[in-house]
Amino acid sequence: MKTFPIAALMFLFCLAPAHAGKTLDQVRQRAQLVCGVSTGVIGFSSADSQGRWNGLDADVCRAIAAAVLNDPAKVKYVPRNAQQRCTALQSGEGDLLSRNTTWTLTRDASLGLHFTAVTYYDGQGFLVPKKLKITSAKQLKNAEICVQSGTTTEKNLGDWFKAQGIKVKPVVFEKFEASIKAFFSGRCQAYTTDASALAFIRSKEAPKPDDYIVLPELISKEPLGPVVRRGDDEWFAIVKWGIFALIEAEEYGITQANVEQMKSGTDPAILRLLGSAEDSGKLLGLERDWAARAIKAVGNYGEMFQRNVGSASPLQLPRGLNALWSKGGLMYAPPVR
Amino acid sequence: MQGRRARQLGIQALLAAALLAALWWLLAVTSANMAERGIRSGFDFLTEPAGFAIGESLLAFESTDSALWALAAGLANTLRVALPAIAASTLLGTLIGLGRLSPNLLLRGLCAAYVETLRNLPLLLQLLAWYFVVTDLLPLGSRALQLAPHVFLSKSGLAMPWLGGESGLLDLPLRGEMNIVGGATLTPEFLALFLGLSLYTAAYVAETVRAGIQAVPRGQSEAALALGLTRVQLFRLVLLPQALRSIVPPLTNQHLSLTKNASLAVAIGYPDLVSVANTTLNQTGRAAECIALIMAVYLILSLITAWLSAWLERRSGRWAERS
Numbered sequence: 001m002k003t004f005p006i007a008a009l010m011f012l013f014c015l016a017p018a019h020a021g022k023t024l025d026q027v028r029q030r031a032q033l034v035c036g037v038s039t040g041v042i043g044f045s046s047a048d049s050q051g052r053w054n055g056l057d058a059d060v061c062r063a064i065a066a067a068v069l070n071d072p073a074k075v076k077y078v079p080r081n082a083q084q085r086c087t088a089l090q091s092g093e094g095d096l097l098s099r100n101t102t103w104t105l106t107r108d109a110s111l112g113l114h115f116t117a118v119t120y121y122d123g124q125g126f127l128v129p130k131k132l133k134i135t136s137a138k139q140l141k142n143a144e145i146c147v148q149s150g151t152t153t154e155k156n157l158g159d160w161f162k163a164q165g166i167k168v169k170p171v172v173f174e175k176f177e178a179s180i181k182a183f184f185s186g187r188c189q190a191y192t193t194d195a196s197a198l199a200f201i202r203s204k205e206a207p208k209p210d211d212y213i214v215l216p217e218l219i220s221k222e223p224l225g226p227v228v229r230r231g232d233d234e235w236f237a238i239v240k241w242g243i244f245a246l247i248e249a250e251e252y253g254i255t256q257a258n259v260e261q262m263k264s265g266t267d268p269a270i271l272r273l274l275g276s277a278e279d280s281g282k283l284l285g286l287e288r289d290w291a292a293r294a295i296k297a298v299g300n301y302g303e304m305f306q307r308n309v310g311s312a313s314p315l316q317l318p319r320g321l322n323a324l325w326s327k328g329g330l331m332y333a334p335p336v337r
Numbered sequence: 338m339q340g341r342r343a344r345q346l347g348i349q350a351l352l353a354a355a356l357l358a359a360l361w362w363l364l365a366v367t368s369a370n371m372a373e374r375g376i377r378s379g380f381d382f383l384t385e386p387a388g389f390a391i392g393e394s395l396l397a398f399e400s401t402d403s404a405l406w407a408l409a410a411g412l413a414n415t416l417r418v419a420l421p422a423i424a425a426s427t428l429l430g431t432l433i434g435l436g437r438l439s440p441n442l443l444l445r446g447l448c449a450a451y452v453e454t455l456r457n458l459p460l461l462l463q464l465l466a467w468y469f470v471v472t473d474l475l476p477l478g479s480r481a482l483q484l485a486p487h488v489f490l491s492k493s494g495l496a497m498p499w500l501g502g503e504s505g506l507l508d509l510p511l512r513g514e515m516n517i518v519g520g521a522t523l524t525p526e527f528l529a530l531f532l533g534l535s536l537y538t539a540a541y542v543a544e545t546v547r548a549g550i551q552a553v554p555r556g557q558s559e560a561a562l563a564l565g566l567t568r569v570q571l572f573r574l575v576l577l578p579q580a581l582r583s584i585v586p587p588l589t590n591q592h593l594s595l596t597k598n599a600s601l602a603v604a605i606g607y608p609d610l611v612s613v614a615n616t617t618l619n620q621t622g623r624a625a626e627c628i629a630l631i632m633a634v635y636l637i638l639s640l641i642t643a644w645l646s647a648w649l650e651r652r653s654g655r656w657a658e659r660s
Contacts, residue, residue: 083615087624090376110377111622132479132515142516144392144478144493149603149612154389155620158400161390169392171526172612174603178465182606186492187472187525189515230375 023095023228023235024068024285032074035061036088036097039079040176042200043309043317044100044120044224053077056308057098059298060119060226064096064242066297067290082151086111089229096239098226100194102152107227114236117243118225119301120309121321121330123218124156125195127202130211132189137217144169146188148179153193156220180205190215194222200315238284245291247333248273249300250324256299259292273336280336291336301331367625382621383408389616391608393524404617411613412634418530418607419596425535426595427588430542437547448543455540461601463537468529468605475525478516489517494524526607530599538595542588549584550576582650589646593639600635610634 027033037045037057045057053061053075062072080088080099089097090112100122101107103115126145128134140161147153149172161168171188173179183191184207191201198214206212226243228236249255252270254262263274271277274295275288284290298304305322306312323329371378387407390400395413398406436448455463472492476482481491487509489496496510499521510520553576561575602609611631618627 083619083624086622090374106620106622112371112374112376134515142513142518144516146606149615149619151619154616158387158389162400168390170390171392171524171606172603172608172616173606174612174615178604178606181469182472185469185472186477189478 023232024238027068027095031069032076033061033065033068033096034076034078034094035064036080036085036094036099037061037077038099039081041100041197042204043196043313043315045077045098047077047079054308056119056304057100057226059304059308060098060243061096063246063294063298064239066293067242067245067286068238070287070293072297082149086113086227089113089227092229095235096226096228100224101227103223103225104152112230113227114230116226116228116236116240117333118223118330119243120196120224122194122196122222122224124153124192124220124222125198125218126215127183127191127198127212128189128215129186130213134190134215137190137215137219138164138166140168140190141166142168143189144171144187145190145192146171146173146179146183147192148172148176149174151193152220152222157192160219194224196309196315196317199317203314203316234285238286241284241336242290242294243301244333245273245294245336246298246301246304247324247331248336249291249295250302250331251326251333254295254300256296256303259295263292269335269337278337371625376622378623378626380623380626382617382623382626385621387617388620391613392606393522393527393608404621407613407617408610408630408634411608411610414607414613415596415599415602415609415611418527418534418602418609419599422531422534422538422599423592423595425531426538426542426591429535430539430591431546433539433543434546434550437543438550452540452543455537456544460533460537460598461604464529464533464601464605467533468525471525471529471532481512481517487511487520491517492525493517494522494528496520496522524607526602526605529605530602530607530609534595534598537598538591541591541594545584545587545591546580548587549580552583553579585646585650589642592646593642596638596642597635 035058037053040046041055043055045053045055047053058077061075061077065075066072078088078094080097085097085099085101086107088094097113100120101115102122103118107113108115126137126140128140134140137160145157145168147157147170154170154172157168157170171182173182179191180201182188184205191198193201195214195218202209202212202214226239228239249259252267252273254270254274259274262270263276265271268277272280274292275281275290279288281288281290299307302324305319309315309317310319319327319329321330323331325332368378383405384403386401387404388400389407391398391407391410393414394410395417396406396410398410433448433451436444437452439445439448475490475492478491478493481489481493481496484490487498489510489512493516496517497520498507498509500507508519508521510517510522512518557575557579558571561571566574599609600611603612603615614627614631618624621627
């Protein structure tokens with residue numbers, strides 16, 4: 001219910017005149033990047049007990065703040081729920097939305113937004129109790145499936161089971177906690193959301209993780225990535241290339257630890273990326289060491305992944321599709337040159 | 338007299354015109370700003386396929402049906418819970434209200450305790466509590482309790498035979514592989530919402546009824562008793578007709594609140610109008626349109642209720658005069 005007055009307010013915000021100035025100027029002027037994040041998705045964006053935001057999405061905010069303001073701490077994190085997120089950004093609230101948001105045609109083409117780049121390739125899966133002895137999502141005939149509202153999840157569910165000719169009953173909850181509680185109390189025979197979140201739910205929320213399994217099927221493509229408002233191509237380019245620089249850093253083996261050292265290396269491509277050779281920052285309206293600052297703040301994409309969702313995190317997600325293209329994954333950055 | 342009336346009419350017309358102009362301005366500026374930011378607007382999405390399924394629906398709904406039909410199914414679900422809850426809360430509230438006036442100390446105390454407890458706890462909390470009590474206590478769908486032939490109770494809800502179905506006249510619920518299949522089901526979401534709304538609103542109705550009866554001057558009941566009327570006659574012929582006049586208007590408010598409170602359904606997974614509209618909003622991104630639609634529907638529902646109540650008031654006034 002809380003989203004309602006807020007969404008209504010957003011509606012009123014549409015009345016305010018559109019910003020004439022550039023996002024970059026505004027960010028510099030207020031010396032702060034306003035970043036829309038989730039209300040708490042472990043591994044992507046969640047606040048710890050000290051109020052520090054952690055996760056892959058939060059690190060994207062940090063990297064952009066470092067590139068633009070030379071300080072990864074100058075970020076104001078604004079938690080947004082699934083319903084608010086796009087409306088808030090459209091209405092001029094925040095510079096960037098970095099909140100596990102799926103890139104779809106409808107969102108890209110009709111919401112006044114631009115998706116910048118993909119930071120995580122996800123897919124929708126199912127979590128089921130082991131004792132149901134189900135091994136495939138195709139066996140979920142007549143099952144009740146708990147799902148949280150405000151995502152692409154409900155539509156994928158509708159599409160996939162329609163295509164399979166199977167009837168299921170979604171039970172849609174507004175709050176994550178309620179949906180989880182209902183599933184673990186046995187109200188539903190399955191829980192569905194993005195596979196990355198299922199791993200977390202199984203390991204952290206289940207009374208006994210071993211009593212539950214994640215089914216092998218992924219029923220959708222969920223490319224997640226940061227979003228910016230339309231109408232500011234320069235800012236769009238900064239966020240996009242900020243992410244590409246982190247991916248390219250992994251390709252070249254530049255890490256948080258060795259970035260300073262690499263600045264005085266011999267590889268022209270690395271020197272170019274780190275601003276020791278040509279000034280790529282000038283083209284984006286940034287300083288020449290913009291990429292080096294971002295890498296120094298959060299590490300390369302691989303380090304971000306390991307720390308937040310990979311082997312060094314509670315989620316223990318495999319790289320899978322999110323490995324570099326040269327290692328069988330989909331992470332590929334256009335060249336920074 | 339004539340001049341004053343004309344002046345009043347004139348002021349009202351001016352106000353209405355100003356309001357309409359403000360509304361028009363709001364719409365014009367909003368749509369201009371949205372167009373400037375490249376945000377698609379309009380209600381064309383209503384005729385497109387909804388794309389999502391609805392867990393339970395009075396109206397037959399499939400994901401290929403239009404978004405408009407999805408919203409209609411949501412509205413039907415809102416009414417499906419609000420109307421029975423209005424009836425139940427009115428009945429229960431009246432009984433409790435009368436109980437608060439009972440000469441029996443225990444009954445009076447119990448009714449007072451009910452009102453104070455239910456009225457002073459937030460409704461959302463009560464709904465969640467009911468919901469989790471219902472789902473925690475009931476057995477799993479695969480191990481449903483059989484209450485009667487073809488009547489099953491489980492975490493999936495209360496399944497019972499219903500008209501229609503694929504087989505012909507009667508659709509019987511049967512044990513499926515992991516769930517009860519067929520028949521009509523009252524889901525835990527519906528039951529929790531119905532219970533929560535009815536019990537909560539009943540507390541307010543009880544207070545309305547008690548106040549209405551106490552508003553009838555004491556002399557009336559004393560006179561009636563002195564005339565030799567029994568307690569039942571006293572209540573039916575003297576108290577009720579007079580009390581109804583002061584009960585009906587605030588009672589309407591309670592019914593209106595109940596209908597609007599039904600939108601809390603979204604917290605416990607019942608697919609009411611707001612829940613479905615929220616999903617539609619998310620799939621299409623048409624925030625302003627969806628919220629305007631929800632507001633319009635609730636406004637219409639409230640106006641209908643108010644109109645019905647005004648009609649009832651006129652009728653009860655006449656009834657009081659006749660008796």
